[in-house]
Amino acid sequence: xxxxxxxxxxxxxxxxxxxxxxxxxxxxxxxxxxxxxxxxxxxxxxxxxxxxxxxxxxxxxxxxxxxxxxxxxxxxxxxxxxxxxxxxxxxxxxxxxxxxxxxxxxxxxxxxxxxxxxxxxxxxxxxxxxxxxxxxxxxxxxxxxxxxxxxxxxxxxxxxxxxxxxxxxxxxxxxxxxx
Numbered sequence: 189x190x191x192x193x194x195x196x197x198x199x200x201x202x203x204x205x206x207x208x209x210x211x212x213x214x215x216x217x218x219x220x221x222x223x224x225x226x227x228x229x230x231x232x233x234x235x236x237x238x239x240x241x242x243x244x245x246x247x248x249x250x251x252x253x254x255x256x257x258x259x260x261x262x263x264x265x266x267x268x269x270x271x272x273x274x275x276x277x278x279x280x281x282x283x284x285x286x287x288x289x290x291x292x293x294x295x296x297x298x299x300x301x302x303x304x305x306x307x308x309x310x311x312x313x314x315x316x317x318x319x320x321x322x323x324x325x326x327x328x329x330x331x332x333x334x335x336x337x338x339x340x341x342x343x344x345x346x347x348x349x350x351x352x353x354x355x356x357x358x359x360x361x362x363x364x365x366x367x
Contacts, residue, residue: 212240213249227283238296248333248343250367252323255288257359258316265310265362272306273364290364303335307365309346312357321352322361333367343367 191209198204201221208215216236221229237249255276257263266275276288295301309326313319328347334340346365351357 209240213247214238214240236296245339248341248367250343250345250365252346253290253364253366254319254323255362255364256313256316256319258313259358261359263360263362265308267308269306271308273308273362276362293366303333303338305331305333305343305345305367307331307345307347307367309349309361309363309365311349311361311363312351313359313361314352314355315358318352318355319361322349323363325349325352 191211193208194206196205196207198206203220204218206217208217214237216238217233218236219231219233221231223229235251237251239246253273255263255278257278257280261278261280263276263278265273266277268274272292273290275290277286278288279285293301293304309323311322311326313322323346326346326349327344329342329344330347331343331345332340333343345367346363
């Protein structure tokens with residue numbers, strides 16, 4: 189289980205900072221809402237990952253960002269170089285038209301990271317309650333993380349999805365994986 193998690197600060201409406209500690213990994217999520225628009229404002233969100241403790245090679249870490257519909261709405265991927273999901277545009281009944289933008293990761297000092305690998309999945313979904321199954325069934329270990337001058341390391345990434353037995357598709361899933 190998780191070593192520790194909880195809000196460091198928030199106002200319950202416009203901003204929040206949360207930390208999640210899982211073994212030697214600390215994830216910090218931060219969000220802020222700006223006034224405007226027709227549906228309560230524009231949201232910005234940042235995720236920071238860092239390791240605790242010293243020693244050894246940095247672990248290979250993947251973060252998965254899901255965007256999904258459940259029977260209503262549309263999702264349209266905006267790809268960069270065929271593998272990096274740069275943005276999602278869409279419509280939702282309660283929200284209207286929207287755009288969700290994924291910026292490239294940065295290092296702690298604000299510079300580009302030494303290396304990042306991107307994977308993307310677009311799939312029909314039998315419902316929000318089965319998204320984990322969709323993602324698990326699409327994972328493949330055929331991918332290699334190969335930073336310039338660094339060791340090559342095999343990793344699991346989203347690949348192809350052939351569907352799940354049982355329920356017919358009700359919605360769509362777009363998934364952005366950053367390793």
